[in-house]
Amino acid sequence: MSNISSTSVLSPSVPSNQGFGLYLVVGCIVAVLGFALPFMGLPKNLLSLLTSASISAILATSVGFLVRQAGLSSFGHAAFFGGAAYAVALLVNYTSLPSEVVILATPLLIMVLSGIISLILLRTNGIAFSMLSLAMAQAIYELVMKWRDLANGEDGLRIRFAREIFGVKLSFFQKADTMFLTTWTALVVMVVIVVLVSRSNFGTLTIAIKNNEERARFLGYRTLWPRIVVLMLSAFIAAVGGTLFSMYNGYVTPSLLHWTLSGEALIIAIIGGTRSVWAPAVGAFVFVILRDVAGNYTTHWQSIVGLVLIAVVLALPNGLGGALTSFANRLGGRKNG
Amino acid sequence: MLIQILNGLVYGGMLYIVAVGLVLIFGLRQVVNFAHGGLYMLGAYIGFAAGLYFGFWGGLVVALVLMALLGVLLDYGVFRPLQDKDHMTTVLVTFGILLVLEDVVHMIWGADTISVAMPELFEGTIQIAGSPFPVYRLLVIAVAIIVVVGLTLWLRFSRAGLYVRASSVDALTTGMQGVDTERLSLSVVGLGTALAGLSGVIASPLMALSPSMGSSVLIESFIVVVIGGLGSFSGAFFAALVIGQVHNLGIVYLPNVSSMLPLLLMVVVLILKPSGFARQH
């Protein structure tokens, strides 16, 4: 890792403590507004879109968190997201475990597995890590595609959930207006977790290790396990997203494991911005909504994404979130810190 | 058995040609060019389209020229301006370019697969070990051999080749040797992208064209490059050989896991030697 101050998209600086009060207030308002949304009589399509967006936001948060706290760009998070979705499907369909147990246990299971894989993954850094994460995730994709007996290959699996989960009818989780409450709650919780972690001493330590692993060791710190913890937390959050996806759709397909899903999540995180832990989630909402809107006008959404990614990487290293923050700081007369 | 090995060589050969382009670019610019798969694909499509007017070989020439030009543009417009920034930045930009390329191809030629006819001269089969074997496939192996030999000679004996090898080890010092590094970069990157196009064109009669062909070759060429050791030419050669055989034997004997094997091999190599098979710089 370089000692030179990097101005790239992947090296956020820690925001000053002054702004935190403002963030807290704004965050609370946004959270409350979110809870109110299903009751505002919005059209079904929009709510459905927002539900999908909040699931994407959870995945984007997990990817962005890894970038921010460990400096690692993962091209393999589909393994955690899709892996969780498939784990739910397989456990529900092929074991006699109650659906509730499966839903609660899957993110934890994925988290534990990620801890084991991290011992391999974290032997690398930078681009080697990106490529390794890509390869490992893609191996899982290929496995699922080819092993038809296990997971029905390309056709995917329908999940035979129980009719009632957590004392609530299954339809609660599969209708947009009610599911939104669940996914939004999950998103808020995940964001709160990453905010707390990033502002903690542990968060400071991980940024230090990212900046200069050698000096951290010379200060007396172990530098492997904090990175493992960051990866596990990131995997956990992605798995929560995957679990919610499986509940909402009731169906899993291998595309959930394909590296393009990981790539998309990484793009969203970068466009949203990795300087702040909440920015990737914002990026996800913008992305999903824009994709839907753009779909009415053009079939070239992919090109647009590519071009926006290039533009953001080159011109807005801190993403949209960073641009927003700078703007807000300037409005408030604060120095950009 | 011989047939299996030959088929493995065909696949390995195609893979080598595209992967060595990646190695060239990585050695020079320390950038993993995500757009490389897209360039392979674009080369194949251009070869096909031009081939409708100029025949297979004419199409190949057009594709090579255009892909080389594109490479020069890429180096001039992307790699060079970004060379002082974090490498991940450039990687992400190439990823964005890949997305655009896929969409452009989709836009011009549609999503359906297109099959490409073999050049007439090589349409027949030849008896090998008692079975008929397509002549065209032998051609592919021949082209790959030419590329290997040509590159090795070029790297060993030309000034440009020396520069590329030196750059892979230490870019800064090489720059100070008075070599016109920037102009050399343009041609080397152009060569790298042209090779991607070459592989795409000669692969196209064997594997139909589709807008997703870029992504799949991208992953496999990454695997070759990583296993061979990022930046190592000889490593890429052996890795492509191995992957070619594994890919083929896998399809025949272990169809359920054949596509996983190269990936798992990459994982194993990275565990044992995080720098791949290459000698440590």
Next chain:
Amino acid sequence: MAERYMLEARGLTRRYGGFAALNNVSFALEEGEIRGLIGSNGAGKSTCMDVLTGRGKNPMGLVMLDGEDISKLSERERRAKGLSRSFQKTSIFHDLTIREQIRLAARKAEADNSEEVISELSLSHIADRPASDVSYGDQRRVDLALALVGRPKLLLLDEPAAGLTVEESLAMARMLRGLSERWKLTVMLVEHDMEVIFAICDRLTVLHLGEVLTEGDPESVRSNPEVVRAYLGSSFA
């Protein structure tokens, strides 16, 4: 002669292939001493630093800190025992503010004297700025601060004045001297800047081609003909 030394090094050796960067180097420091380690380029000073702190593989020789053998310990473990170092090539945390990283160091150190260190190194006015955002001279002092936090038993400084102006170097030298007296720090510093060396060192160890040439107080070392010969052409006198 003290009965127990704060730092004892015996037979330090490091080879690169057939080349011995360090060959059987031995010396001992008393508590509270400020020792200068000098020598021309390639004499082995930085290698000596690295071997003492556990940086790099296969260090050979015995290193004892305050009577305890630390030869087999990792750099992390040595820090826990009270051996702290700064770096020739500034090695700090660019995304953290100065205060944040000094506190980070303090959490792993013997005592939390972050604020004291910040003010001693004249970093108070910029303590809440990210380390990437300050001048080179300030960054050098941050590097030093990270090593000073907690009052380590032994402080190894690798060219602390590198890249600093004459005034900055002398200010740093005075500060180090003052801190060493107040906190009873034992210090070994590698330096090219002779002004700094003569301003604060009690004794000097001279390395030449990986071996100890001589040792003694600054004045006698300076006038030692062997030393002068080894430094022929350099601005030593």
